[in-house]
Amino acid sequence: MRLLDLKGRIFLAALAVLAAGAALLNLALPDGAALHVPNYAVGLIGKYLCFALLALSVDLVWGFAGILSLGHGAFFALGGYAMGMHLMRQVGERGVYGHPELPDFMVFLDWKELPWYWHGFDSAWFALPMCLAVPGALAFLFGWLTFRSRVTGVYLSIISQAMTFALMLAFFRNDMGFGGNNGLTDFKDLFGLDLKGTGMRAGLLLASAAALAGGYLLCRWMTVGKFGRVLVAVRDAEQRTRFLGYRPEHYKILAFTVSAMMAGVAGALYVPQVGIINPGEFSPANSIEIVIWVAVGGRGTLVGAALGAVLVNYAKSFLTGAAPEMWLFVLGGLFVAVTLFVPRGILGEIPGLWARWREGRGGHG
Secondary structure, eight states: OOSOOHHHHHHHHHHHHHHHHHHHHHHHSOTTOTTOOOHHHHHHHHHHHHHHHHHHHHHHHHHHHOOOOSOHHHHHHHHHHHHHHHHHHTOGGGSSTTOTTSOHHHHHTTOOSOOGGGTTTTSHHHHHHHHHHHHHHHHHHHHHHHHTTTOOHHHHHHHHHHHHHHHHHHHHOGGGSSOGGGOEEOOOEETTEETTSHHHHHHHHHHHHHHHHHHHHHHHHHHHSHHHHHHHHHHHOHHHHHHTTOOHHHHHHHHHHHHHHHHHHHHHHHHHHHTEEOGGGGOHHHHHHHHHHHHHHOTTOSHHHHHHHHHHHHHHHHHHHHOGGGHHHHHHHHHHHHHHHOTTHHHHHHHHHHHHHHHHHHHHO
């Protein structure tokens, strides 16, 4: 099977037009011009693209391997914290007077020296790989312990949710050295450039689009060949796949680890665009919301997962401004409606609707 089908080509083309168009209209046109894209809109689009990449990571394991992870918010947050630590180390001489090497919250808590696990994060060559390595290592350990023990179904979902809840409680502690309740914020520079500058915002948008495109191509490459066929077999009949001589746990561990690393990249790109990372990102509710994005867009479709993330978050941005008290009810109702009436999601239902429409036209003719 070809790596890109028609749906994938349309998705990548639309992504390129959206990202390049928004960045160009933001940089080339002055404020107030008819087609000018304001800075806040550039940041919002970039945030949506990060969420789309996060949804892709969940769809890889849920849609193709049957692993319903309710803890992917943890991998997203760990990638974000790794990036946040790098950004905090970039403050340098502009930090607290007399303690330029310490983040301001450590000075306020009377820390005398930088913790060992903060060393190296002043270098992008160390920090950026950590955005992948930290969530990837946790996912590998989690998968090794659970998949080899043949933990599946609702038990796996509960354990993954317990993992992210435990991390949330740990990161809330001031003595952990990650900013406690307030998290990491007040970032200044990235690669020596002002984070609030117009060019940096457009650059982060383009980087988010490139990461989403790369994540989609990676997921397609993993799912269209033999590896993907075995993943689907594991999803649909794990015991039968095992009897055929395959080791399902190896396939699940690899898919889960790659998925976590994709979530870490999404978190790393998200943090400089929103300007903060705090323990709230570990909240189990966030991981549940990611699953809803995938369900709305279409589980097992990849493009649908990304589409669902953008649509749901656009609705969230609109409703939290217009009627903030209604959002959670709308989100819950949306999930129930999708489960009952569109079980395969928006993109998953389109082929069936198209086939029925064509059959109807043929019968009418």
